[in-house]
Amino acid sequence: MLRILLFIGCLAAPTLLFAQASIKGKVQSESNETLVGASINILGKTQGAITNLDGLFELENVLENDRLVVSYLGYEADTLAPVFDQTMLITLQESGEALEGVTIKARSESVVDEAPFLNILITENELQKAACCNLSESFETNASVDVSYPDAVTGTKMIQMMGLDGRYVLISREGIPNIRGLNSRQGMMFVPGTWIQSIDVGKGAGSVINGYESMTGQINVDLFKPESMDAWYLNGYLNSFGRMEINANHQIPISEKWSSGVLFHASNLSSEIDGNDDEFMDLPKARQLNFLNRYKYEGDQFMSQIGVNLFMSDNAGGQKGFDFNSDLSTSSVYGYEMDTRKAEVFGKLGMIYPDKPTQSWGFQYSLSYQDFNGGAGRRIYQGIEKTAYGNFIYQNILGSSFHQYKTGASFLYDDFEETFDSNTPTGLDTAMYRTEKVPGLFFEYNFIPNERITLVAGARTDFHNLFGTYFTPRVHARWEFIPSWTLRGSVGKGYRTPNALMENSSVWISARELVFNAELKPEETWNTGVSIAGSLLVDDRPLSIVADYFYTDFINQLVYDRDVSSEQLVINNLHKGSYANSFQIEASYPITERLDAKAAYKHYQMMMTTNGILQQMPLTSRDRVFANLAYATKYDKWKVDMTLNWNGPMRIPNTSESPVEFQQPSESPDFFMLNAQVSRGFRWGSIYLGGENILNFKQSNPIIDPENPFGQNFDASMTWGPIAGRVIYTGIRYKIK
Numbered sequence: 200m201l202r203i204l205l206f207i208g209c210l211a212a213p214t215l216l217f218a219q220a221s222i223k224g225k226v227q228s229e230s231n232e233t234l235v236g237a238s239i240n241i242l243g244k245t246q247g248a249i250t251n252l253d254g255l256f257e258l259e260n261v262l263e264n265d266r267l268v269v270s271y272l273g274y275e276a277d278t279l280a281p282v283f284d285q286t287m288l289i290t291l292q293e294s295g296e297a298l299e300g301v302t303i304k305a306r307s308e309s310v311v312d313e314a315p316f317l318n319i320l321i322t323e324n325e326l327q328k329a330a331c332c333n334l335s336e337s338f339e340t341n342a343s344v345d346v347s348y349p350d351a352v353t354g355t356k357m358i359q360m361m362g363l364d365g366r367y368v369l370i371s372r373e374g375i376p377n378i379r380g381l382n383s384r385q386g387m388m389f390v391p392g393t394w395i396q397s398i399d400v401g402k403g404a405g406s407v408i409n410g411y412e413s414m415t416g417q418i419n420v421d422l423f424k425p426e427s428m429d430a431w432y433l434n435g436y437l438n439s440f441g442r443m444e445i446n447a448n449h450q451i452p453i454s455e456k457w458s459s460g461v462l463f464h465a466s467n468l469s470s471e472i473d474g475n476d477d478e479f480m481d482l483p484k485a486r487q488l489n490f491l492n493r494y495k496y497e498g499d500q501f502m503s504q505i506g507v508n509l510f511m512s513d514n515a516g517g518q519k520g521f522d523f524n525s526d527l528s529t530s531s532v533y534g535y536e537m538d539t540r541k542a543e544v545f546g547k548l549g550m551i552y553p554d555k556p557t558q559s560w561g562f563q564y565s566l567s568y569q570d571f572n573g574g575a576g577r578r579i580y581q582g583i584e585k586t587a588y589g590n591f592i593y594q595n596i597l598g599s600s601f602h603q604y605k606t607g608a609s610f611l612y613d614d615f616e617e618t619f620d621s622n623t624p625t626g627l628d629t630a631m632y633r634t635e636k637v638p639g640l641f642f643e644y645n646f647i648p649n650e651r652i653t654l655v656a657g658a659r660t661d662f663h664n665l666f667g668t669y670f671t672p673r674v675h676a677r678w679e680f681i682p683s684w685t686l687r688g689s690v691g692k693g694y695r696t697p698n699a700l701m702e703n704s705s706v707w708i709s710a711r712e713l714v715f716n717a718e719l720k721p722e723e724t725w726n727t728g729v730s731i732a733g734s735l736l737v738d739d740r741p742l743s744i745v746a747d748y749f750y751t752d753f754i755n756q757l758v759y760d761r762d763v764s765s766e767q768l769v770i771n772n773l774h775k776g777s778y779a780n781s782f783q784i785e786a787s788y789p790i791t792e793r794l795d796a797k798a799a800y801k802h803y804q805m806m807m808t809t810n811g812i813l814q815q816m817p818l819t820s821r822d823r824v825f826a827n828l829a830y831a832t833k834y835d836k837w838k839v840d841m842t843l844n845w846n847g848p849m850r851i852p853n854t855s856e857s858p859v860e861f862q863q864p865s866e867s868p869d870f871f872m873l874n875a876q877v878s879r880g881f882r883w884g885s886i887y888l889g890g891e892n893i894l895n896f897k898q899s900n901p902i903i904d905p906e907n908p909f910g911q912n913f914d915a916s917m918t919w920g921p922i923a924g925r926v927i928y929t930g931i932r933y934k935i936k
Contacts, residue, residue, distance in 0.1 A: 221259040224287030226250050226269060234291065237271040242278065243734045243741035244683055246312070260650055262682055308341065310732045310745055311399070315645075315653045315675040316689050317730040317747055319343050321398040328829065328840040329876060330889060330928050331392030332436060332444060332466070334378075334420065339874055339891075340842050342785050342799035342825040343400050344418075347818075350704040351901040351915040351922050352516050352535045352575060354483045355385055360402065360416045361749050361781035362803030362819055366702050367695070367724070369405055369413035372420050375545055375563050376410060380613060381571055381584045381701045385539070389510055390420065391464040391489055393434045393446035397421045403728040403749055404673045404691025407641045407657035408592060408605055411671040414693030414724045415751055423448055425460035425495045425504075431935040438928035440482065441470035457496055464489040471519045474924045475897060477905040479915075481923040483516025483535060484523065493546075500553065505546035512539045517575065518908065527574050533908030535708065537573035557600065563590040575707040576908060577622040580700065587612040603645040609661075611637040619700055621713045633719075635696060636664045651679035661694075666721050669694045684733030694721050697757040699770050705759055705916035710909075711768040720772050723754035737788065746784040753777045761817065761852035762810040766911070776808035777816075785825075793832065799825040815850045818867075818919050822847035834880070841875040849919045861903050861912045867919040870896050884932040895925040 226237040233254035240247035241261065248256040258267075261281050270276035274291040281287075308325045311318040321341055329339045335356040338344035345359040358365035370378040370387070378386035398420055405413030423432075428450045436444035444466040451459040465488050472481045493506025514537045515523045521534035545565035552558050571582040590609040596602060613635040643657030655675040662668055673691030680686055697719070700706055706713060728749035734741040756777050760769040780803070787797035801823040805816035815821065824845040831838045849867045857863075876889030898920035904912040 220261060220283045221257060222261050222281045222283055222287060223255070223257050224282075224289055225254045226256070226271065226289045226291065227254055228274070229290055229292060234271045234274070237269060237291070240268045240270075242266040242268050242739075243736055244312075309743075312685065313650075313653075314401075315655045315677045315687070316405070317402045317687055317728070317732070317745075319400040319402075321400065323396055326392060326395060326398070327878070327885075327887075327932075328838075329842070329874060330436060330438075330887075330891070330930065331395070332442075333388045333392055334390035334395065334398075335387035337392055337395065337398060340827055340840065341400070342783065342797070342801070343402065345801075345823065348898075348918050348921055349916070350708050350918050351479065351481075351898075352483070352708045353537070353704050354485070354514070354516060355704060356388065357384065358387065359819070360400075360418075361751065361779060362801075362805050362816075363415050363751065363779055363781075364702075366697075367414040367416075367693075367722075367751075369409060369417045370420070371409060371417065372545075373422065373547075374409065374419065375565050375590075376412065376588060377420070377565075379412065380569075380586065381582050381615065381617075381698055382539075382541075382569060383698065384702050384704070385537070389487070389489065389512060389539070389541075391446055391462070393432070393448065393464065394422050394462045394491070395420055396423045402730070402747060403675075403689040404693055404726045406655075407643055407659040407671055407673050408590075408607070410590075410609065410611070411639070411659060411661055411669050411693060412695045413691075414695060414722070415726055415749070422462065422491070423460065425450060425458040425493060426497065428460050429934045429936055431933070433933040434930060436466075436928060436930040438926050440468065440472050440923070440926055442466065442468040442485075444930075453494075456498055457494065459492070459494045462489075462491040472923060473519060475899070475901070475922075477900070477902055478519055479533075479902055479905055480516050480519060480521075483514045485512070485514050486523070487512040500551055502549045502551075503547065505544070508541070508543040508545070510539070510541040510543075512537075514538075514573075527579055528577065533576050533913075535573070535575040537571065540570040541567065543567035557596045557603070558594070560591070560593045562592075564588060571701070574620075576913075577620075578707055579618075579620045579622075580707075581618045582701065583614075583616040585612075585614040601646065601648050603647065604643065605645075606642045607640075609639045609641070611635070611639070613696075615698070617700060631700075633665065637661050639669075653677040663721075666696070669721075681733075683735070684731065686729070686731050688729045690725070690727045693724050693726065696721050699757060703759050705761065705768060706770075709768065709914040709916050710766075710911050711761070711914065712766060714767050714769045716769055717772040720755055720757075722756050724756075725752045725754065726750070727752075740789050743787045744785070747782070749779075749781045751779040751781075753779075756807075758807060758809065760809045761916075762812070762814075765854050765857040773808055776813070778806050779816075780804040793830055795829045797825075797827050801825070810853070817852045818849050818917075820847040820849050836880050837877070838880070839875070839877045841873070844872040846870055846872070846920070851917060851919065854917075857903075857912060863903070863917055867898075870920055872896065872921070884934045886929070886931045888927075888929045890925060890927045892921055892923070892925050897921055897924050 226234045237250040239256050248258045250256045266278055268278050269289050271291055275294050308321050311320050326337055331337045347357050347359055349357050360368050366383045401417040405417035430450050432448040434446040447463045449461045468485045474481050489510045491508045495504040513523050517534035518532040520532050547563050549561040565588045567586045569584045574580045588611055592607040594605040615633050617631040639659055639661035641659035646654040658672040660670050671692050675689045678686045730747035732745040734743040756773045758771050758773040763769050783801045785799035789795050805819050806813055807816045826843045829840045847869050851863050854863045873893045874891045878885045878887035901918050901922050903914040
């Protein structure tokens with residue numbers, strides 16, 4: 200608490216008000232036609248406005264040296280100085296060129312200026328710079344989230360934020376926690392990219408409203424809404440490995456207040472890809488069906504929505520010849536299998552009061568059932584997870600809009616049934632059953648004296664039936680100390696219950712004996728961070744800069760120790776024995792009107808005590824560099840995007856006790872990954888052609904002793920780079936507005 204009070208005192212001290220003025224204006228054509236929906240933006244800032252039905256706009260907090268950019272589809276954009284003492288009359292000239300479609304030009308990725316914590320918004324335009332077949336592949340053009348390769352068999356892509364595993368990030372769908380529990384490792388692969396409208400990436404401890412599980416950040420996924428989605432959106436995808444996808448989104452208008460939307464996804468990969476000739480498939484065979492249907496009601500005061508999501512996925516990997524529905528216990532070849540089934544009902548209710556615009560309440564809920572069956576080699580796993588979640592939120596003000604608050608109550612129910620047969624002499628062979636019931640209360644206070652200062656202080660108390668009381672305080676502060684430059688800071692605590700078997704594939708795909716050295720305990724962290732974001736004009740174009748530093752201190756962490764022995768994997772609770780430092784600086788700049796560039800450098804110090812030694816976490820780069828170029832012709836007819844990632848060396852777990860021929864170096868080499876895509880836009884949509892890992896970099900010999908997968912030296916978890924080589928893909932997007 201002392202740490203929080205000191206933090207509040209340091210960041211809330213500046214309370215200077217900046218003298219600014221508001222402007223009013225009207226936008227019209229040369230023929231005096233009112234232009235409805237014209238955009239008025241301040242150059243180099245995220246601040247802006249849109250004209251109403253009368254072509255009028257109003258913009259507050261404008262400085263004398265600001266420059267207004269006024270634009271409207273089909274008209275030449277104009278840049279002009281603000282006028283404060285009268286209503287501005289702005290006349291735009293027609294561009295004189297016929298349009299092939301409706302195009303809105305906006306930044307595809309940006310820091311949310313008004314957010315009290317560092318929040319990066321990734322829009323649909325940014326997502327379409329890559330194939331984005333699923334959520335785990337949606338961050339390839341984003342510097343804040345890293346994609347890594349956990350093993351050489353399962354084909355799972357996992358994310359890292361601040362260098363730490365993605366399981367410490369709260370991943371929600373429209374505010375409702377979604378990818379967690381037994382689904383925390385593979386769940387991102389089950390969210391089709393064509394369903395996603397935007398992604399909010401928040402760094403640091405999140406809001407207490409969303410629960411206690413946000414430890415290093417929060418990723419919130421917004422799907423296409425029933426009331427605003429296209430009548431039809433169809434997407435077809437095919438790559439050089441033989442992976443095929445069909446996606447279909449359809450809006451179903453019902454009435455003035457009711458709307459409905461259907462989202463469908465089907466994909467299949469049946470080829471056996473073995474680029475390094477080790478007789479193991481580089482990617483597992485996979486087939487997936489995903490269906491979501493939801494309804495939304497929007498009245499004058501009451502709003503509600505309800506949705507249903509049905510999902511099935513089958514994966515079969517390992518040695519060539521292993522196929523779907525094979526029996527792991529009797530198979531003569533080494534196989535990996537994971538069959539997943541999920542059914543979910545989710546929704547929201549809300550009420551606003553027109554005579555009391557500051558007062559409202561909402562209720563979020565979800566009910567889900569998930570079934571997992573599979574394993575690897577002779578290790579067999581079965582798991583069932585039943586989850587119920589409810590969150591009631593009430594918000595209002597205290598006296599004035601300077602003082603706002605949100606309060607409410609939540610309830611989380613998780614029922615886990617797991618059975619695991621490790622088939623090792625003294626390994627983990629057990630049935631694990633646990634039921635978690637966690638009611639909670641929360642309160643969050645917002646102090647907003649002006650548009651430049653925001654202070655958010657919140658706390659929640661949750662009553663866990665197995666682990667006692669969780670008290671979770673969190674504080675966020677934002678200060679725009681000079682125009683266009685914002686300083687942010689945060690500190691907060693987080694908890695989560697780990698799932699040792701499903702959260703780390705190294706448990707499955709090696710011959711190591713599994714040793715569970717401790718009873719299950721919740722993981723617990725403190726996260727503290729500061730960031731600065733702003734822009735400055737260089738040759739009349741904005742250079743945007745974001746720099747952040749975060750420190751994560753683990754009070755308790757579940758550790759998978761592969762350094763203790765080459766023959767064992769020790770799973771242990773580590774108390775006050777690990778921490779993480781993360782630094783990132785990112786810059787973006789429009790080199791020309793149509794060519795944008797961004798680059799980032801990231802440094803991670805991830806320290807963990809393994810085999811009694813405090814050392815860098817294994818298989819995590821200390822240094823990374825990211826660079827992206829994006830070019831678009833007029834009206835986005837042609838778009839070209841290229842992303843280059845450099846991954847620095849990683850520490851490899853100790854293998855000195857292994858036979859000489861199976862020993863690994865202490866550190867991996869560095870490597871580059873290059874992705875690119877070109878797309879051609881039409882009135883009806885677009886076609887695209889791209890490539891991933893264009894440089895064709897592959898980790899040589901990613902599997903230890905692949906000739907003897909049932910032998911004592913086999914290990915497919917020592918993975919630090921990509922397994923599959925270059926892949927070329929093509930696709931088509933078709934829209935009916």
